[in-house]
Amino acid sequence: MSIDPKGATPATAAANKAALERYAMDDVEDFETARRGLVAPIPGGRLTNDDGAVVYDVERFAFLEGDPPAPDSVNPSLWRQSQLIYQPGLYKVTDRLHQVRNNDIGNLTIVEGDDGLIIIDCTTGIEPARAGLALYREHVADKPVVAVIYTHTHIDHYGGVKGVVDEADVASGKVPIIAPGTIASFDKYAIGENVIAGNAMSRRASYAFGNLLDNGPHAMITNGIASVGGHNITVSYLSPTDPITETGQTRTISGLTFEFLYAPDTEAPEEMHIWIPELKALTCAENANHSLHNIQTLRGARTRDARNFARYLDETLVRWGDEVEVHYGPHTWPVWGNEKVVEFLESQRDTYKYIHDQALRLANQGYTPLEAAEVVDLPPALGRRWFNRGYHGTLHHDVRAVFTKELGMWDGDPVSLHPHTPADSAQRLVAMIGREAILAEGHRAIDAGDYRWAAQILHSLVFADADDAEARGLQADAYEQLGYQAEGPQWRGIYLTAAKELRDGVVPARFASASPDTILAMPLDILFDFAAVHVDGAAAADADLRIDFVFTDRGETWTMWVRHGVLNARPGSSPRAQATVSGPKSALVAVLVQPKAAAALIENGTVAVSGDASAIAAYSGIVDAFDPDFAIVTP
Structure with missing residues (x-):
């Protein structure tokens, strides 16, 4: 049963009221x-x-x-x-x-x-x-x-x-x-x-x-x-x-x-x-919007160049x-209007350049991405313009993204170079401090309106024991208030979805960007790249497979081989192929990324196989299936 959201706390109500001072509310x-x-x-x-x-x-x-x-x-x-x-x-x-x-x-x-x-x-x-x-x-x-x-x-x-x-x-x-x-x-x-x-x-x-x-x-x-x-x-x-x-x-x-x-x-x-x-x-x-854009999207696309x-x-x-x-x-x-358009484009231009330049200025002074994001603020001439506010990207994660684009994933601090996994770190922290002490600190932080710290400290309890209902509920309370205070809708969405899944469990996916039509439209080189990321490298470490694929509706043949845990492919056939699979692209897509469906396609005549059909079964055994509902707020 779904648990209803809670209301805003007095601390959140006060924070949102205080936020009004940051905005040009007189500009309507x-x-x-x-x-x-x-x-x-x-x-x-x-x-x-x-x-x-x-x-x-x-x-x-x-x-x-x-x-x-x-x-x-x-x-x-x-x-x-x-x-x-x-x-x-x-x-x-x-x-x-x-x-x-x-x-x-x-x-x-x-x-x-x-x-x-x-x-x-x-x-x-x-x-x-x-x-x-x-x-x-x-x-x-x-x-x-x-x-x-x-x-x-x-x-x-x-x-x-x-x-x-x-x-x-x-x-x-x-x-x-x-x-x-x-x-x-x-x-x-x-x-x-x-x-x-x-x-x-x-x-x-x-x-x-x-x-x-x-x-x-x-x-x-x-x-x-x-x-x-x-x-x-x-x-x-x-x-x-x-x-x-x-x-x-x-x-x-x-x-x-x-x-x-x-x-x-x-x-x-x-x-x-x-x-x-x-x-x-x-x-x-x-590149110009009624919002600050993402330099690094929270959904995970490639980092952009501010x-x-x-x-x-x-x-x-x-x-x-x-x-x-x-x-x-x-x-x-x-x-509308030349003066307004020019002003809009100039202000957006200067906003992105300010973010870029100030992030790198602080990087050159030794700041880490998070440290820089905590101190960079747009000057009022930029920050009080509504179209520069963070309704898509946010200033905080855009500053960090400039570091990623220009300096890579490591923040420069040796402690972050080879850390323990979140679950392992959590278990060690809980063993050292004790569940009750961490839980008490979480309650104290919630009562003080210190929701960022509450979410952070309670994370250790949830990742040490995903079944700890009290810790999950308390962390959900913290995430919920952070969502209510967020100006950026993506931050709000992340925090409120985290709260919902901590309380109710994972909600099944409602949308997938990898639609059937998009997959079928893939050029063949990208199709084999897509198949390659499905290969379980450890399971395929000793595999030695070579299969030819004949795309009958496109008049093209590709050879695919798996060795050393890696799938490679190139145009043309191979004299060393153990099997040849023939059929329309729509069917061969299924063989490549859902190979357990191959038997049914062969049986009904949609796909033809010559040579050693056991190669198809061997390939099926090394292909991973993706869970669209994988855990995020639990280990």
Whole structure:
């Protein structure tokens, strides 16, 4: 039985009240601009998938209606941001450019050309993308889609592509998909990030984005950049067909000019900014947002280069700063007016460069990442701007991320070079100090409102004995209050999900970035990389296997071998192959990453095997299965 959340303590209520002094509460301009240009709300306020499961329901956020004041259980800055982004609907940004916002974590941007529509980013799933396009066609223009543009390699920008375009039209060349980087590079980063490390990333994302929580003042408010995302959606993928690899490249599409600024190694490994001169409209993708962004995501993507954020924003200002009249993003709402856009981009540029420079200044003085994060603060001219607040990244973990990017994972302190595991350290600490003394200190810290220390000291009891119900409950209380005080919604999500799982046990996953469609779209080299991370190295240490795979629907053959605990593969067949497996890619994917399914596929004729079939059984014995619900707050 699920245990209800507890209320905010007096200490948390006081902390959230005191936080008001840090914020520019007198700056209310965003409440006008976030609602500007509304054409139509989401019909019925609810969206379902083909199975009838709810993808989006406006009633989940009814507690935000009417702009009520922040409750004690929510940081007032996060409450304000949540009120601003809780505006689901179709919006006019400028002539010929509309957005559907907040029926998914990402915006669907639609540009109207002379004879068709250009879609810029496609949301995370087919259902919100399809519904957004239908809403546009109902109220604005019923034209065909003539091009799709991905601004970067993240799932909430390409996952809905099959909701706006037919795969056959892309394959035939009728509808191009334009994206940054080479086609191979985009595929590698889009699919590799979300699939090869997808199980771990999805589990961590379920904490950070609050996917396992209800919505409400004592649960998840919003994710800080949209009011919804990640529930019951169908993720799709189509590879780009038209790569952008240099700044200054242009495309003329349906009577409009699209000029690109190539900005790799920023918010994503492959990313680009887009300028439409006829509309004087600019997007810097996720390099400029109504939020500080992540330099290192809490879900676990590659560490970004904060200096590059600043560098490419400055280059954008040089190229188009004199002309731009509106900046629209793939999340949140636009910025209108040349002066406002330039001010916005300059401030974001300076924020990322300040974080980068100050982190390295302190590193060069001998600070560790955590020590630096505790003392770096943005100057008021930057920190009091709402769009620089930490609704996605936070200043604290972004400073630490600069250390990771520039100096690596070690913090420079010998004690952290080869520490004991958390469980082993916990058992030693409890044996030394005693359970009762640690528990008493946890109670004292809770009573004093010292929740960071309470969570830290009680961690040892939980990791020494995961069945210690009293310690789990007390640590949950500490995490819950930390969540209520957090300005960053991902910090809130992590703390509140930790509290929930300490009280109720692991909540089953509701979303996986490694969707079937994404896995099937993998280029074959990445497919074998995906198979390789499933191999149990210890179990495979003495294995000596070589298997050829014939992809009958692609006309390609690859040879795969496992020796010394490592899976390698390359194009072509091998005269030393012990077995040859033939079939369509969809079936061979299952043989590679779910080999226990191979027998059924062979039996029903979907897959054919020649040679020594026992090689397939041997391979099955060394392949690991991933648990999507692995433990986080317990050992």
